[in-house]
Amino acid sequence: MTAEDRQLRGAVLGLGMIGRHHARLLQTVPFARLVGAVDPGGDRFGAVRDSRLVLDDVAALLADDPPDFAVIAVPTEEHVRCARQLAPAGVHLLVEKPLASTAAEARELIDVCERAGIRAAVGHVERYNPALIGLRERMDEVGAPFLIATERVGPFPDRVRDVGVVKDLATHDLDLVRWLGGAPIASVAAQISHRTGREHEDLVLITGRLGSDVAFNSVVDWLTPAKRRISRVLGDRGMLVADTLTADLTLFRNGAVTSEWSAAQALKGVAEGDSTRFALARREPLLVELEAFCAWVRGDDTAPIVTLHEGLETVGHAEAVLAAARSGETVRP
Ligand SMILES: NC(=O)c1ccc[n+]([C@@H]2O[C@H](COP(=O)([O-])OP(=O)(O)OC[C@H]3O[C@@H](n4cnc5c(N)ncnc54)[C@H](O)[C@@H]3O)[C@@H](O)[C@H]2O)c1
Known part of the structure; x- marks a missing residue:
């Protein structure tokens, strides 16, 4: 052969x-x-x-x-x-x-x-980014997750004319939160803006909850003069932050709360602990x-x-986000 x-x-x-x-x-x-x-x-x-x-x-x-x-x-x-x-x-x-x-x-x-x-x-393609693959493999390090937050902002790519930022870009986030959280999207609420006079929206803020009760939020726009692609998972032991532009992954551990100030000791809070930036093999996603x-x-x-049925679900979630933004109501996809 x-x-x-x-x-x-x-x-x-x-x-x-x-x-x-x-x-x-x-x-x-x-x-x-x-x-x-x-x-x-x-x-x-x-x-x-x-x-x-x-x-x-x-x-x-x-x-x-x-x-x-x-x-x-x-x-x-x-x-x-x-x-x-x-x-x-x-x-x-x-x-x-x-x-x-x-x-x-x-x-x-x-x-x-x-x-x-x-x-x-x-x-x-974000599912093949080394920072997000690494984050998903290390989820145990942050303990039980309670928040997944994503930010995908930057300038407008002149190419996109047929859909708005929800379907073109936020579909990455709607796919990721479910993939990272390991549970379906149960509800979404959203705000959109049309700042540049195009037919479709150019900014969306999404807040939602997965079926596992993990909350998520995504900030996505075509209006920011600097490109940012950040996904973070917050758990009861710390936070993992993936930057998919640079393929960087960092773990921030919660510290042990010790304070000589008795009033502060009475409050159960999170303190800053050690952080680790992982060395990842950076293959092109x-x-x-x-x-x-x-x-x-x-x-x-x-x-x-990524299966066609997952792709369909994500397009359905994007439609739920647009419906939530139009109605001002929380939508259960
Ligand atoms: N995975 C990602 O991160 C990512 C990034 C960019 C775009 N996309 C997706 O890829 C698709 C294309 O986006 P793009 O930014 O490359 O768009 P683009 O406008 O830069 O390119 C699309 C090309 O398709 C050609 N075309 C149009 N109709 C065609 C047809 N029937 N047969 C063959 N060619 C045809 C056009 O002439 C054009 O050259 C979109 O669905 C977009 O959402 C994905």
Whole structure:
């Protein structure tokens, strides 16, 4: 068997901000190789080395020898249309997050994939960030968690026109709080703002609770002049903080409260203890995601993929957040 036989044949749909990185990786990884890339706008970032692989439409990709899998990295509202074209041809699919722009479309996408009997997963890439993987592995260090807080703020990426910040960005947080907390989202309340005059919201504050009673909050916007990506878990023995921009993970332990001041001793509080910054192996999250997806396509059912049903749930939670913001009520998804 040659090295080429061992590689899955992959394609990328959409050579934009994220698709170009999928294309870059598929031209370098040992477990797969790029056999086609579809973008009606061409390869504007020069991501594909062999220009013969850049195609105008899906029909051209499926014409001769369809790829084993394709990464759908087109604007969110186009995901379901691409899945409808590819799944019936037996092409396995890695669909960028969020799975679709509405829960109804996400359900249709699942139906299309199930009927075709293909393997399909969602690219919630934060789950492959070394800082968050490390945080999840070390949850015991903080004792029983009672709060998960995330912050995902920064400037507006001009590319996003079809959805607002809740579906484009907060879907990362809605997926993460559930994944870190190990329990479903039970309720959400939210505030949104439209500061920049676009049709969709550009800021959201979410507060919610998991079924396990752990509270969570997420601050997400496209309005902050400095990019921040922080997730922290607070427990009764300390706090873990992951910075997914720098892939840093730090543990802050509670200290033992000792005070000679008797009034303060009567109060049961938290004191500052030791802190540890972990040395992590920093592998590129998108590469780890592709590796897991390809292993799963090859039949490794233990590979850590994000299922379409989890992707649907997250789109449903985003819709619950928007409904909560509109009504001012707490919503139980
Ligand atoms: N995982 C992440 O962190 C992450 C980051 C960015 C974007 N995304 C997701 O990836 C998707 C794409 O986002 P982006 O920022 O790369 O968008 P983008 O606008 O930069 O690129 C989209 C590309 O798709 C092309 N396109 C449009 N319709 C197409 C079709 N039918 N077939 C083939 N190509 C088509 C466009 O010409 C464009 O080049 C969105 O769903 C987004 O939410 C995920």
